[in-house]
Amino acid sequence: xxxxxxxxxxxxxxxxxxxxxxxxxxxxxxxxxxxxxxxxxxxxxxxxxxxxxxxxxxxxxxxxxxxxxxxxxxxxxxxxxxxxxxxxxxxxxxxxxxxxxxxxxxxxxxxxxxxxxxxxxxxxxxxxxxxxxxxxxxxxxxxxxxxxxxxxxxxxxxxxxxxxxxxxxxxxxxxxxxxxxxxxxxxxxxxxxxxxxxxxxxxxxxxxxxxxxxxxxxxxxxxxxxxxxxxxxxxxxxxxxxxxxxxxxxxxxxxxxxxxxxxxxxxxxxxxxxxxxxxxxxxxxxxxxxxxxxxx
Amino acid sequence: xxxxxxxxxxxxxxxxxxxxxxxxxxxxxxxxxxxxxxxxxxxxxxxxxxxxxxxxxxxxxxxxxxxxxxxxxxxxxxxxxxxxxxxxxxxxxxxxxxxxxxxxxxxxxxxxxxxxxxxxxxxxxxxxxxxxxxxxxxxxxxxxxxxxxxxxxxxxxxxxxxxxxxxxxxxxxxxxxxxxxxxxxxxxxxxxxxxxxxxxxxxxxxxxxxxxxxxxxxxxxxxxxxxxxxxxxxxxxxxxxxxxxxxxxxxxxxxxxxxx
Numbered sequence: 027x028x029x030x031x032x033x034x035x036x037x038x039x040x041x042x043x044x045x046x047x048x049x050x051x052x053x054x055x056x057x058x059x060x061x062x063x064x065x066x067x068x069x070x071x072x073x074x075x076x077x078x079x080x081x082x083x084x085x086x087x088x089x090x091x092x093x094x095x096x097x098x099x100x101x102x103x104x105x106x107x108x109x110x111x112x113x114x115x116x117x118x119x120x121x122x123x124x125x126x127x128x129x130x131x132x133x134x135x136x137x138x139x140x141x142x143x144x145x146x147x148x149x150x151x152x153x154x155x156x157x158x159x160x161x162x163x164x165x166x167x168x169x170x171x172x173x174x175x176x177x178x179x180x181x182x183x184x185x186x187x188x189x190x191x192x193x194x195x196x197x198x199x200x201x202x203x204x205x206x207x208x209x210x211x212x213x214x215x216x217x218x219x220x221x222x223x224x225x226x227x228x229x230x231x232x233x234x235x236x237x238x239x240x241x242x243x244x245x246x247x248x249x250x251x252x253x254x255x256x257x258x259x260x261x262x263x264x265x266x267x268x269x270x271x272x273x274x275x276x277x278x279x280x281x282x283x284x285x286x287x288x289x290x291x292x293x294x295x296x297x298x299x300x301x302x303x304x305x306x307x308x309x310x311x312x313x314x315x316x317x318x319x320x321x322x
Numbered sequence: 323x324x325x326x327x328x329x330x331x332x333x334x335x336x337x338x339x340x341x342x343x344x345x346x347x348x349x350x351x352x353x354x355x356x357x358x359x360x361x362x363x364x365x366x367x368x369x370x371x372x373x374x375x376x377x378x379x380x381x382x383x384x385x386x387x388x389x390x391x392x393x394x395x396x397x398x399x400x401x402x403x404x405x406x407x408x409x410x411x412x413x414x415x416x417x418x419x420x421x422x423x424x425x426x427x428x429x430x431x432x433x434x435x436x437x438x439x440x441x442x443x444x445x446x447x448x449x450x451x452x453x454x455x456x457x458x459x460x461x462x463x464x465x466x467x468x469x470x471x472x473x474x475x476x477x478x479x480x481x482x483x484x485x486x487x488x489x490x491x492x493x494x495x496x497x498x499x500x501x502x503x504x505x506x507x508x509x510x511x512x513x514x515x516x517x518x519x520x521x522x523x524x525x526x527x528x529x530x531x532x533x534x535x536x537x538x539x540x541x542x543x544x545x546x547x548x549x550x551x552x553x554x555x556x557x558x559x560x561x562x563x564x565x566x567x568x569x570x571x572x573x574x575x576x577x578x579x580x581x582x
Contacts, residue, residue, distance in 0.1 A: 076434045076468035083438015114425045
C-alpha cells in the first residue's frame with residue numbers, strides 16, 4: 027500500500043499548495059514523491075515533535091501538509107504536538123502512518139500501531155484506514171482539517187475487483203450475518219470467505235474511516251437483529267468495535283450477536299510476523315474461515 | 323530610547339500588575355521579566371504581516387498588556403483576564419486575540435511552530451519575519467533543540483528567538499534544577515547567531531533585534547524575574563499571585579518613576 031500511496035502522491039504533486047514532510051523514513055518508497063514535489067518535499071530528520079510543529083506552522087500559512095513516518099512514531103511520540111499545534115487550530119495536516127496494526131511484524135512491538143485509531147479519534151482527527159491500494163487516490167484527494175492515514179497491506183485475493191471507494195462499502199455479499207472489517211482486514215476476510223456458499227458466508231463490509239457520521243443508513247438497517255462479526259487490527263479500547271457499540275446503544279439497535287475480534291497485544295510474550303500476531307488474535311484468514319465453517 | 327517609550331513601558335507594566343491582581347493570577351514574575359523585550363519588539367520592530375509565537379505561554383499577561391498598549395485590546399477585554407467567558411485565559415488559546423496564532427502553554431512548542439512559519443514565509447517569498455519568545459527553562463525541552471537544528475539547516479534567517487533568561491523556573495534556579503550551563507555557547511554550537519543583552523535595557527534590546535543576520539538569530543535577554551515587586555528574583559514570583567501589600571508596593575515603585 028506504500029507504493030500505492032506514493033503513486034497517489036505523485037499524481038497530486040502538481041498542486042503547489044501541498045507540502046510533504048518525512049522524518050527520514052521512506053527509503054525505496056518515496057523517491058518518486060521526492061522528485062515530484064521538488065523543494066516541497068522536506069526530510070525533517072529524526073525529530074517527530076519538530077515535524078508536527080513545523081507542519082502546523084506551514085499549514086497555518088495556507089499549505090496543506092502530509093507528514094509521514096512509521097505509524098507509532100507519528101501518533102505516539104508527538105501526541106501533544108498533534109493535540110496542541112494541529113488539532114486545537116483544526117489545521118489541514120494529514121499524518122501518514124505507515125504500518126498500521128502489526129504490519130511491521132518482525133521489527134517488534136515498538137514498531138506496531140495498535141491504539142492509534144483510538145488516540146487520534148479522541149483528538150477529533152479524521153481517521154482513514156484504506157483497505158485496498160486503489161483507495162489511496164480517492165482518500166488523499168481532499169482533506170480540510172487534521173487527518174490520520176493508516177497504511178497497511180492490501181490483502182484481497184489477487185485480481186479481485188472491489189466497488190469504488192466509499193468510507194463504508196460492502197465488498198462481498200452473503201446471508202450469514204454481517205462481517206465488518208477495519209481497513210486491510212476486509213481483504214483478509216474476502217480471501218477467507220470468497221469460496222463459501224452465499225448462504226453460509228456473511229456480507230463483508232470494508233470500513234475505511236472511523237466515526238458514526240460516515241456509516242451508511244443501509245448498514246444500520248441490516249445490522250438490527252443480525253449476527254455481527256467485527257474485526258480490527260487494533261486494541262479493543264476506543265477502537266471500531268467500541269465506537270460502533272456506543273452507536274448501537276444511542277440508536278437503540280440490538281444485533282442478535284456481537285462478536286468482536288481485535289488486537290490483543292502480545293498475549294504469549296513472543297513476537298513474530300504480522301501473520302503470526304494476527305493468528306494469535308484470530309484475525310488471520312484461517313481463523314476467519316474456521317469461524318464461519320463452525321457457524322451454522 | 324526616548325522618554326515617551328519609558329512611559330509606555332511603565333503604563334503597560336502597571337496595567338499588567340492590575341490585571342494580575344484583579345484576577346488573582348500567578349506567573350507574575352515571568353511576565354514582568356519579559357515585558358520590556360515584548361514591548362520593544364512590538365512597538366519598534368514588528369511590522370504588519372510579521373508573526374509572533376509566545377512559546378512561554380505563561381507570559382500571556384505580558385502579551386495582553388503589550389497588545390493593550392498598542393490599542394489592540396481594550397480595558398474591557400483585559401478585565402476578563404482569567405475570568406469565566408473570557409478570550410484571555412492564563413495561557414493563550416490561539417483564538418480571538420489579534421495576531422496570536424497558536425494556543426501555547428506547554429513548553430517547547432514555539433520554536434518548531436515558528437520554524438514552520440518562517441519556512442512558509444521563505445517559500446512564499448513574503449518578506450515576513452517570525453519572532454518567538456521562550457523561557458530559559460524551556461530549553462530543557464528536547465523539542466527546542468530539534469527545532470533549532472531544523473532552523474539552522476534550512477537557514478531560516480527570518481526567524482528570531484528571544485529567550486527570557488531570568489534564571490528561575492518552577493521549583494528552583496535553572497542551574498539547580500537541570501543546568502544547561504551557559505546557554506550562549508551551546509546555542510552557538512548548533513549554528514545559531516546568538517546575541518545577549520540586558521533584557522530591561524530598551525536600547526540594548528533594540529540593537530539586538532535590529533542587528534543583521536544571515537542565520538537564525540537568538541537573543542538571550544538577561545532579565546530579573548518579578549522585577550519591581552516584593553518577590554523580585556524569588557521563586558515565589560513564578561507561581562504566586564500578588565498580595566495586596568505586594569501589589570501596592572509594586573505600583574508605588576512605578577509611581578516613583580513618575581509615569582503614573
